[in-house]
Amino acid sequence: MPERAEKNSDLKLPPEILDLLAGNDELELEDVEMIVEELQFIYQPGVMPALQRMVAARAKPTSLLDAPFALPVQKYPSQIVEVTLGATKSQGGSRGTTVTIGGEKSPAFYTFENPTINSPVVSLDVFDSKVPIPKAVKTNFNDAIEDPVSWAKYAVDKFGAQMITLHLVSIDPLNPKPSTPAEAAKTVEDVLQAVDVPLVVGGCGDPQKDLAVFEKVTAAAEGERLLISTVTLDMDIEKSAKLIKQYGHVALAFSPMDLNQARELNRRLLEFLPKEQIIMDTTTAALGYGLDYAYTIMERARLAGLMGDPELQQPMSSGTTNAWAAREAWQTMDPQWGDKGLRGPLWETVTGLTLLLAGVDLFMMLHPAAVKTLRNTVKRLTEKPGSVDLSQLANWVSTKF
Amino acid sequence: MSGKENKGGMKQLSPIDVYTLLPKTNCKECGEDNCMAFATKVVNREVNIDMCPPLLTKANEKNYKKLKEMLKPAVKEVTVGVGERAVKIGGKLVMYRHEFTYNNPTAIAIDVTDEMSDNEVLARVKYTQDFTYTYIGYNLQLQMIAVRSTSNDAEKFKATVKKVAENTILPIVLCSFDPAIIESGLMAIPKANPLIYAANKDNWKEMAELALMYKCPLAVSAPNDISLLKSMVKTLNQYGIENLVLDPGTFTRTGLVDTINNFTMIRRAACNLGDELLGFPTIGTPIAAWAETNNSETVNAWTEAHVASMLVTRFVDVLIMHGTEGWALLPLTVLRQNIYTDPRKPVAVKAGLRTFGTPDENSPVFMTSNFALTYYTVAQDIESSGIASYLIVVDSEGTAIDSGVAGRKLTAETVADAIKESGLEDKVKHRKLIIPGKASRISGEIEELSNWEVLVGPRDSSGIPKFVQDKWK
Numbered sequence: 001m002p003e004r005a006e007k008n009s010d011l012k013l014p015p016e017i018l019d020l021l022a023g024n025d026e027l028e029l030e031d032v033e034m035i036v037e038e039l040q041f042i043y044q045p046g047v048m049p050a051l052q053r054m055v056a057a058r059a060k061p062t063s064l065l066d067a068p069f070a071l072p073v074q075k076y077p078s079q080i081v082e083v084t085l086g087a088t089k090s091q092g093g094s095r096g097t098t099v100t101i102g103g104e105k106s107p108a109f110y111t112f113e114n115p116t117i118n119s120p121v122v123s124l125d126v127f128d129s130k131v132p133i134p135k136a137v138k139t140n141f142n143d144a145i146e147d148p149v150s151w152a153k154y155a156v157d158k159f160g161a162q163m164i165t166l167h168l169v170s171i172d173p174l175n176p177k178p179s180t181p182a183e184a185a186k187t188v189e190d191v192l193q194a195v196d197v198p199l200v201v202g203g204c205g206d207p208q209k210d211l212a213v214f215e216k217v218t219a220a221a222e223g224e225r226l227l228i229s230t231v232t233l234d235m236d237i238e239k240s241a242k243l244i245k246q247y248g249h250v251a252l253a254f255s256p257m258d259l260n261q262a263r264e265l266n267r268r269l270l271e272f273l274p275k276e277q278i279i280m281d282t283t284t285a286a287l288g289y290g291l292d293y294a295y296t297i298m299e300r301a302r303l304a305g306l307m308g309d310p311e312l313q314q315p316m317s318s319g320t321t322n323a324w325a326a327r328e329a330w331q332t333m334d335p336q337w338g339d340k341g342l343r344g345p346l347w348e349t350v351t352g353l354t355l356l357l358a359g360v361d362l363f364m365m366l367h368p369a370a371v372k373t374l375r376n377t378v379k380r381l382t383e384k385p386g387s388v389d390l391s392q393l394a395n396w397v398s399t400k401f
Numbered sequence: 402m403s404g405k406e407n408k409g410g411m412k413q414l415s416p417i418d419v420y421t422l423l424p425k426t427n428c429k430e431c432g433e434d435n436c437m438a439f440a441t442k443v444v445n446r447e448v449n450i451d452m453c454p455p456l457l458t459k460a461n462e463k464n465y466k467k468l469k470e471m472l473k474p475a476v477k478e479v480t481v482g483v484g485e486r487a488v489k490i491g492g493k494l495v496m497y498r499h500e501f502t503y504n505n506p507t508a509i510a511i512d513v514t515d516e517m518s519d520n521e522v523l524a525r526v527k528y529t530q531d532f533t534y535t536y537i538g539y540n541l542q543l544q545m546i547a548v549r550s551t552s553n554d555a556e557k558f559k560a561t562v563k564k565v566a567e568n569t570i571l572p573i574v575l576c577s578f579d580p581a582i583i584e585s586g587l588m589a590i591p592k593a594n595p596l597i598y599a600a601n602k603d604n605w606k607e608m609a610e611l612a613l614m615y616k617c618p619l620a621v622s623a624p625n626d627i628s629l630l631k632s633m634v635k636t637l638n639q640y641g642i643e644n645l646v647l648d649p650g651t652f653t654r655t656g657l658v659d660t661i662n663n664f665t666m667i668r669r670a671a672c673n674l675g676d677e678l679l680g681f682p683t684i685g686t687p688i689a690a691w692a693e694t695n696n697s698e699t700v701n702a703w704t705e706a707h708v709a710s711m712l713v714t715r716f717v718d719v720l721i722m723h724g725t726e727g728w729a730l731l732p733l734t735v736l737r738q739n740i741y742t743d744p745r746k747p748v749a750v751k752a753g754l755r756t757f758g759t760p761d762e763n764s765p766v767f768m769t770s771n772f773a774l775t776y777y778t779v780a781q782d783i784e785s786s787g788i789a790s791y792l793i794v795v796d797s798e799g800t801a802i803d804s805g806v807a808g809r810k811l812t813a814e815t816v817a818d819a820i821k822e823s824g825l826e827d828k829v830k831h832r833k834l835i836i837p838g839k840a841s842r843i844s845g846e847i848e849e850l851s852n853w854e855v856l857v858g859p860r861d862s863s864g865i866p867k868f869v870q871d872k873w874k
């Protein structure tokens with residue numbers, strides 16, 4: 001405490017003013033002294049803040065004032081469940097690698113608080129029959145997309161896919177000649193033969209047909225720890241869950257952008273399945289076509305899970321490929337909006353990155369450039385904070401480019 | 402979040418807190434039935450307390466001030482520029498968008514330099530000012546011009562700033578760490594309220610003097626050092642500068658982890674821990690992507706755009722960018738619009754019958770959902786096709802076609818009911834309904850329930866003209 005202030009102890013100056021009086025040689029002392037004199041007459045609570053501001057405004061500091069910063073960390077009572085997909089030989093399957101997601105202790109990439117426990121993973125889409133696929137995507141796979149086996153191989157060999165999502169769209173009863181559950185199971189076996197990464201197996205969205213197919217698939221791929229996509233509230237949940245448990249797989253619990261439905265579905269699955277065998281998907285809408293809802297639902301689910309809601313503690317998956325439902329992603333537009341060969345994959349990238357920051361752990365994606373950017377970003381976001389070399393900082397302010 | 406986390410945040414405020422400080426006379430001058438109704442609207446930020454005339458009188462001055470303080474946003478609102486395209490930044494009340502709508506969408510500035518040719522500068526300024534994309538009734542735009550000094554020549558900088566100001570009403574960001582350069586820029590536009598970029602630990606005194614003299618907002622740069630940032634804010638506040646913008650540095654490649662952490666920590670400290678020194682708008686500079694490597698322009702624009710998108714999601718209030726490619730700016734501006742919509746309102750339009758042109762008893766009948774985006778897209782496509790027709794907008798609780806069908810919000814029952822309610826059975830002779838390709842799953846059920854024949858239309862409404870030409874007889 002400066003001497004002068006202590007003598008004036010009956011004046012009860014706020015500490016900011018004391019600092020000023022004490023340390024600064026360049027103070028405009030006349031002004032300050034005048035105010036200090038006035039203070040003795042007019043000081044009363046409530047007038048102080050205004051005066052304080054006046055003093056501050058006139059007394060320009062000459063060196064930086066201290067303002068300590070404490071990391072704004074928070075404690076969360078709960079942790080997101082850890083789920084492993086794929087099983088190696090010794091684990092009862094035939095995969096060369098497995099993938100583990102979830103386990104997070106903080107919101108996504110709050111690494112000032114806790115490190116990321118398991119990096120989010122991208123699974124590449126493969127379809128078992130012809131679906132409308134944007135040109136921008138097709139050109140990257142050449143002829144490989146003609147059949148699911150070569151497509152899956154190409155995705156792994158050429159693009160280093162950590163996982164493959166095999167969409168069994170051919171089973172759709174709306175098709176002129178839908179494939180049978182046995183045929184679908186055969187495709188799954190063929191793909192399992194061709195690649196040794198973990199597999200997601202997706203149905204067509206028809207609850208009855210999907211269940212019939214899952215019945216065959218889960219048995220044919222016993223022990224592989226497939227992710228079965230998807231189990232919904234309008235399916236026979238008990239039957240689905242029991243199949244998944246019996247043959248050692250994982251359920252993807254899908255709900256349509258509604259936290260209560262997501263809770264209910266998890267609750268019902270948890271009656272039959274251990275929590276390590278459930279991943280949830282609260283629906284991904286494309287950028288520009290409802291991404292705001294998808295984002296907020298996922299962010300809320302993750303925060304609620306960390307704050308202790310036991311029904312929202314499952315890791316999250318996103319069908320990021322839905323980004324291509326936005327016409328801006330695939331349409332030829334006025335030249336002002338540039339090359340759709342870039343616009344499309346960036347559309348998918350932005351959709352994915354937004355959900356990455358909401359807490360998604362598993363991405364199902366289509367375009368190799370979007371996949372690569374997402375994976376690179378995950379890599380950067382899981383680096384150790386504070387390792388950037390400030391002396392190497394690029395100066396964008398005065399550099400010509 | 403726990404109660405403590407919300408100190409200074411929104412949740413603490415209840416209508417009662419506001420009500421106690423109102424005049425409580427129920428005089429209705431504000432247009433509400435009583436003070437409690439007014440208080441509720443104030444808490445929901447639907448009305449400003451200035452709408453209560455008695456509160457503005459001398460007798461209520463103290464309570465007015467208390468209310469002002471109580472309702473102060475966690476992040477200060479700062480204005481850049483003047484006139485009709487002046488931009489407000491910050492003003493955020495909350496950290497997460499589900500807590501309350503975000504105010505003031507992230508402002509995007511495009512750069513020019515004092516070494517670009519006049520033509521290039523003017524072309525970039527015009528591009529930025531004219532940029533617009535119509536999306537569900539909103540015009541997506543760019544907001545500012547950032548003038549950078551790459552010449553390090555004060556006169557050149559001044560001339561460029563002058564040229565920019567003569568050709569645009571957009572707010573300007575003056576970019577240099579050299580106070581002499583900034584001063585010459587300010588002399589060119591002394592009354593334009595530009596944002597000065599930026600004070601740092603070496604130049605802050607001179608920059609502070611300039612900000613005071615020209616009464617304009619000042620960005621504070623402390624790369625990856627929030628302690629330094631805070632200490633500069635405290636010092637500059639003390640200096641008398643109240644309109645600050647925080648720059649913890651943007652690293653677009655290595656160091657991205659710190660960038661995301663820094664913007665997150667700043668916003669949490671401001672919104673949830675009541676840290677007033679960090680309660681200022683933030684500025685992100687994805688433009689750094691262009692200075693960091695020798696990559697191709699496409700790679701730089703790609704990096705800049707996707708990093709910018711992450712900053713929009715992680716709370717940033719201003720972005721400085723270099724790329725002007727439509728493929729990069731379109732997804733970014735659409736994302737910004739998405740993040741800044743009111744999360745409490747479902748984006749739905751009124752269900753019911755719409756007509757296009759003057760349809761007759763043989764005109765086609767389309768069906769769609771009442772999700773605003775779907776509706777506007779379909780309506781726009783039908784309108785531009787010039788096909789006289791009817792469109793039944795089904796109440797799908799504001800969900801899109803595919804998610805509505807998957808979530809059983811768009812069902813054969815709702816469609817059949819909508820047909821009945823539309824009264825179309827008296828208006829058209831045929832019984833043929835064209836449904837979106839994405840609703841094909843329920844086509845059979847619709848036929849059963851409505852006794853209308855269902856034609857499954859294109860998956861995207863841009864295919865409607867061709868579909869009608871080929872299939873409608």
Ligand code: SF4
Pocket residue numbers: 423424425426427428429430431432433434435436437439440452453454455456
């Ligand atoms: S004007 Fe003010 S005092 Fe009158 S009813 Fe409205 S809130 Fe109450």
